[in-house]
Amino acid sequence: MVNSARIELFGRDVAKLFLGAEDCSRGEGDKLDSIRFSGVSTDSRTAGEGELFFALVGDNFDGHDFVVDAVKRGAAGVVVEKSYKSKLSRELGEKGKGVPLIAVYDTLYALGELARFHRGRMKARVVGITGSNGKTTTKEITASIAETKFVTRKSEGNFNNLIGLPMMLLATKKEDEVIVLEMGMNVPGEMARLSEIAGPEIGVITNIGPVHLEGVGSIEGVIEEKGRLVESLPEDGTAVINGDCVYCRGLIDKIKSRVITFGIEGEADVTAVDVEDMGGDGIKAKFIIPSGAFHARLKIPGIHNIKNGLAAASVGVALGIPADDIKTGIEAIKPMKMRMEMIMTGDGVVILNDSYNANPVSMKAAISFLAGEARRKGGRLIVVLGDMLELGGYTIQGHEEVGMEAAKLGAGYLFALGNNAVDIARGAGERGMPPERIFTYPVGGHERLIEDLMGVIGPKDRVLVKGSRGMRMEIVVSGISSPAA
Template identity: 45%
Template sequence: MPLAVCLDTGRDMRRLTALDVLYATKGMLLQGGTAVSFNRVAIDSRAAKEGDLFLCLKGERFDGHDFVPEALAKGVSGILVRKGWWSEQAGRNLFTPAVVIEADDTLTALGDIASFWRRANPVQVVAITGSSGKTTTKEMTAGILAKCLNVAKTMGNFNNLVGLPLSLLAVKPTDKVAVLEMGMNRLGEIERLAQIARPDIGVITNVQMAHLEGLKTIEGVARAKGELYAALDEEDTAVFNVDDPHVSNLARKCRARKLGFGFGPGAEVTAREIISRPEGTLSFSLVSREGAVQVTLQTPARHNIANALAASAVALAMGVDIKTIKEALEEFRPAANRLELIKLPQGMTIINDTYNANPGSMRAALETLKEIKGSRPGIAVLGDMLELGEQTAEAHRSIGRYIAGLGIEYLIVMGEFAPAFIAEGAVSGGMDKSHIIAASSHEEAVRILRQKTSGHDFVLVKGSRRMRMEEVVKGLRGEA
């Protein structure tokens, strides 16, 4: 998470003031003047500097209020605290010239300040959500738009109720568009994010089995994602995946203008003549009402074509010409740990997709392994898929059955669920049980791989974030 975002937009540019903060948050000024301005908003005292507004957030493992003395010692110009906290500090000798503002809830206040800043710096906002592909689509979209506009975008994957406001607060008056990623794990979260960001264009890449611990069913996931389209007005644009029935249904219900992408009927932005090349690239014809161009993506993953179509649809809705779209897509490179191809000196090729996993992204990664390995040996090293609730066992079994039909030579499984259920599904699908191996640690997985590989294998490594499957990749590269 970024620790502070800069609001210092230049000598002649508008600055965020204490009065602005009071107006945005409906907070109460306890000390200081309303004309005081702030260079940055900081949420971590370690990053706080002179002139900042230090906003105290309370998390599961920390409370920003505990670090107010440290922030004040660094010369911050103001602090924003929860209601009642300042009066509780009467005996602590917190004497300071800094502005002190209190609000009912500091997380809500952060969002309200970001929403104020968005109104003060009018930009077109593109909001992107989906069970998978949202970060890649965000990067592709920002890359295209940056060819002709000043673009702000979500920093990394900071897409929650803390990260999205901080990304918005980083918007400068010279920016013309902000491309923002929206994540969630419960109902109401995207509704709040959309309330903060007020998007002009909304994109839902897909709806898949993810975050089921809180949302229970895929229908629950669809309702949560659909909060983005519900926030759009008639003059806004909903960019939707025609191949995903849940997304298409959500789009039909919303009042915004609609632009469909995908491979099936009704797609106004589509891909034809798809060719997977041995060097790990994909070429296709990008087709829209603006014409057709040939595009080569520097990725082996076919599902990234759908992400490219979503990004292209956004760009076309904003009036970008198709040749500019082609140029930007061909410059795109996948982020680390997202179907990243790593060729080792001894001949092994690692497909590093360790960032996260749900059933949809797991299938896509396995399909990529099948596609690029061809007739050569392939090995899958898979960790648990988490946050699947009551669907956990069957979701893992389904992946195992899918693996059994892919011609993968060895399956190495790690964690609590993968060794039990992915292995079970693979055996029931016909995979040789002797070719399924459970590893108790990342180090053991690396040792098994070194024993089983012949030097020119393709090895997919994937699992949910908390499984830290990147440690397997580091071990294979000799970095552990």
Template identity: 40%
Template sequence: MSLTAAAKAMRGKYDGKDMGVFGVTTDTRSVKAGELFVALKGPNFDGHNFVSEAANAGAVAAVVSRSINIDLPMVEVEDTRIALGDLAATWRRQLKGPLIGVTGSNGKTTVKEMIASIMGLHQQGLVTQGNLNNDIGVPQTLLRMSKDDKFAIIEMGMNHTGEIYYLTSMAKPTIAVITNASEAHLEGLGSIEAVARAKGEIFAGLPSDGIAIINADDEFAPLWKEMAEGRQVITFGIEQSADVSCDYELRPDCSLIHLTTKQGEVDMRLSILGKHNVLNAMAASAASIAAGATLNDVKAGLEKLRAVSGRLETLDGINGATIIDDTYNANPASVAAGIEVLRNSGGETILVLGDMAELGDAATMIHQRVGELAKRYEITRLFTLGKLAENASNGYGKGARHYKDAQLLIEDLIDCLNSDVTVLVKGSRLMKMETVVEGISQRKRS
């Protein structure tokens, strides 16, 4: 793309000499020669202060919202964050193949990785790295698109109404997946129905011949079908009748799945654990088939997939214990899913729970409810860390231990470990529960 074309896409002002742009970056630490530097501004940072560093690193020009006295071509825009999105929306148009957008309260990253494993068997594609799923991460992902990419899988996250609408308007998916709606982000949205409506905004970006992939097991499936506004709908589920469904058997080390679709049936072995991941596999199967994958592709792609780091990842623990690292993040639905995996593991079971964030006024009640669930599922012991998680200990009752210090928790937990013990570690990112995993496992995570 030329600099003048980029300026036009961003609705920016540029009167200088035209030149080629060979990439876009927002981080001066990773600027490569010939790239366009976009000076983003946030509550605690301002990229405008680093334009000179970008120039020294080889940036061909900078996108700014205020004048800067530096010898570097500048594209002036009103808002650099919006400009980044506008540029990404223009760049996205080069993709001729399917673009699959994925959102939901739980499972979106796992479903994204499942689809990528299936779709990537025979061709190159663009896939969201990590969880770069917000109004900065999505455009950054789209701007990595190359002419060799035959498909794209874009994860979309949110914590307020309108965010998914903005992202889907930028990415323009041809296939859009909603995994589910749960009590995540209640702090910003107030109710699960509001969360569901916010997730349903993803369908606004679909063309008239686009395909909506909807969880038939979710109570908000009727709402999402309505929000799909007449577009083709493919449902997936394991409890309700659906276009893509299965029979399954949960085992301590895998799930055996008999997948049923309109295209036929196939048996597979899923190595990532839990009933919820069986449902995630149904979502990925539906999306991949809609994008042109065969049943053999679905089987091969799902069977080769291994757990994403920090998402029900099984590790060897001290004294022969089994550690299930599910520390990537936590909300009520994902904690409940993790507890279900733990109860099916056999032997003595220990849940280590840190605070769940963004639950608003319902936080105390929800944490207590998680403790009650752990007791009802006969989890042998509960260790909690954090002010909110103490309510889970209260809900569990006798046998629970609450800690204010992670190191003390680790020391006491090690005393409980042996070859008959399975430990699930779970908590929101802010709790850094991976430190507990590192303290009780044989493998240190980088």
């Protein structure tokens, strides 16, 4: 997580943002007026000299417990929640003399307001990217395209929530011309708040599917939440919409900005023809944009990634980038760690490490890709799957469907890990996979799974490893991989 941002920030601006009449009368405003903060921090362990420390409250931590540590490390000011201020004033004592305690009702909201303030000072154009699948890949390709013409900054990793996104905005510099932000959501209201903070001029929806149902309750809830991004765009902004996604198309009438559609299944503003799946070498296609066409190779495996490339190309169109430069940006991209990452072992085994995250759509796409590789190049398909989290009422069905897909596409073995391993196994069994080729393990059963998996892997086998982030499926990848000879 991004927990520190170097930014020049005047205390008087902080006072205007956060201090009410009561605090000003107690002298906190006077303390702030003479301070120039060197940055913003949310982690006391890395808080730097002169920074403004935000005491955030999470499920497993409370930043107020570390305020004293932050001050010891040189924090020049601390943002705390009002209910903690008296207690912290006593704890700090002499150590806190001259260090303003800025009391707010909600420190997370305050962090967002500071980022929103900084966004208002920026001249850069902000691109916000959301969707049920492909956000990070689309963000990376988009940034690569933007970099051909503009000084570009992008979200690190997938820091796309109410902590990560504000910190990314606060890290922007005055020379930045385009900011590419990934925007995720787990609960109602989160996308609207992220849009309010980031103020994007270009908004992208890669696709919409049954993801985060635990937080929003239904696919209708997902549609509504994802739609908040494009509905927030200014009239002179641009919404980039997946024209192949029926849920995405349904949002178009609610959008007041310009709309660019992308897709390959019907009429779209940005499309591709002659799409060729090159297996581990990526995808080749003829990209067609309003100003012309070009042939390009996207070096990310998986035919489904053509749509992520089209989404990014659409942003290039919105930014006014010429076709040749869009092509250059697409071809500059390389596969990312733990996302359709092909690993060759010394004995010819190919591991598809797609362990960063998972949902039913991306699971099926990864299985389909590797099944095709096994057919073309020989070797068995072995599927190693972890739980897909946050599916709510779709949990059992979603896991069963993935098991069915593995069996339908000819998986020789299925290894399933987690609370829903039995559901994956049930689906595979119903589709005809022999029970002796199906193995299930409880949460945390990585070691036993690795041991059993190593007992069946043979030369030229294709092994998919995939699951939600919380399942830590990269442990399996580390356990079965070795450097190529």
